[in-house]
Amino acid sequence: MHTAQEDVLAGVGPRLRALRKARNTSLAALATETGLTASTLSRLETGKLRPTLEQLLPLARAHGVPLDDLVAAPPTGDPRIHLRPVRRSGFTVVPLTRRPGGIQAYKVIYPPAGRTPAATRQTHDGYEWFYVLNGHVQLDLGDQTYRLGPGEAAEFDTRTPHRIGSAGAQPAELLTLFGAQGERAHLSPATGPRP
Numbered sequence: 553m554h555t556a557q558e559d560v561l562a563g564v565g566p567r568l569r570a571l572r573k574a575r576n577t578s579l580a581a582l583a584t585e586t587g588l589t590a591s592t593l594s595r596l597e598t599g600k601l602r603p604t605l606e607q608l609l610p611l612a613r614a615h616g617v618p619l620d621d622l623v624a625a626p627p628t629g630d631p632r633i634h635l636r637p638v639r640r641s642g643f644t645v646v647p648l649t650r651r652p653g654g655i656q657a658y659k660v661i662y663p664p665a666g667r668t669p670a671a672t673r674q675t676h677d678g679y680e681w682f683y684v685l686n687g688h689v690q691l692d693l694g695d696q697t698y699r700l701g702p703g704e705a706a707e708f709d710t711r712t713p714h715r716i717g718s719a720g721a722q723p724a725e726l727l728t729l730f731g732a733q734g735e736r737a738h739l740s741p742a743t744g745p746r747p
Contacts, residue, residue, distance in 0.1 A: 563624050564608075565599040571615040571622075572597070586610035616653035641671055643717075655731045662689065662718040662726070673713040678732045681707040682716070687724030691716050 572582055572593075579590040586593075587610060595601035596611075603622075612619045637646045648657040660682070673692060683705040691698045692715040693708055699719050700706060708714060710730075718724040 564603050564622055565597045567622055567624065568593075568611060569597040571617065575615065582611075582614060585614045613653060618650060642667070642669070653732075655729050658728045658730065659685075660716075660726045660728050662687070662716070662724040664721050664723055665690075665718045667718075671715050671717060673715045674710075675713050676710050678710040678730055679707070680710050680728060680730045681705065682726045682728040685725040685727055687722045688719040689716055689724045689726065690719035 572579070577585075579593050582588075582593055583590040588607060592601065592607070596603055596607065608619055608622050612622055615622075635646050635648070637644050639645075642663055644661040646659040646661075648659060649655075684700050684702050686702055688699060688701045691700060691706055691708075692713075693706075694712050694714075698706065716726075
């Protein structure tokens, strides 16, 4: 008699194969990307090897899908995202996306200006876009300084030295999109009349 767990695991192999084929990736290339051997990947795809969490995590990351998609976890019926704020260098980051890879969305809250030591300028791979929800922020980008208020947005290559912080007596709240591989936000203007 098959258990529900066996049924779920039996479907992992075909999903892994379909994801790899959709990306037009060879077993050898996926092995390099995940650190798993091509033989292990082949046995996972054919169902000859029962997948472990240690194998599924790098595969989910490589394919850019949530782990739940690999195992076809049943829907929970609860569409809410349970946000877990993270405090970092005096500001708060709230992740808004749960999938690995690709463009990530965050709500970032900067404390009022002068409440924390000024952050140093940083550089890293990627591309960032942000929209100011509340308050005012100062964006130091290269040798330029910009002040942005509610409703204003900025986008930049994060390889340019940059620093973002509150520019007022109130906290600043931003909606941020970040692509570690340099993906950019593509915004299209509305066409036709607005409701």
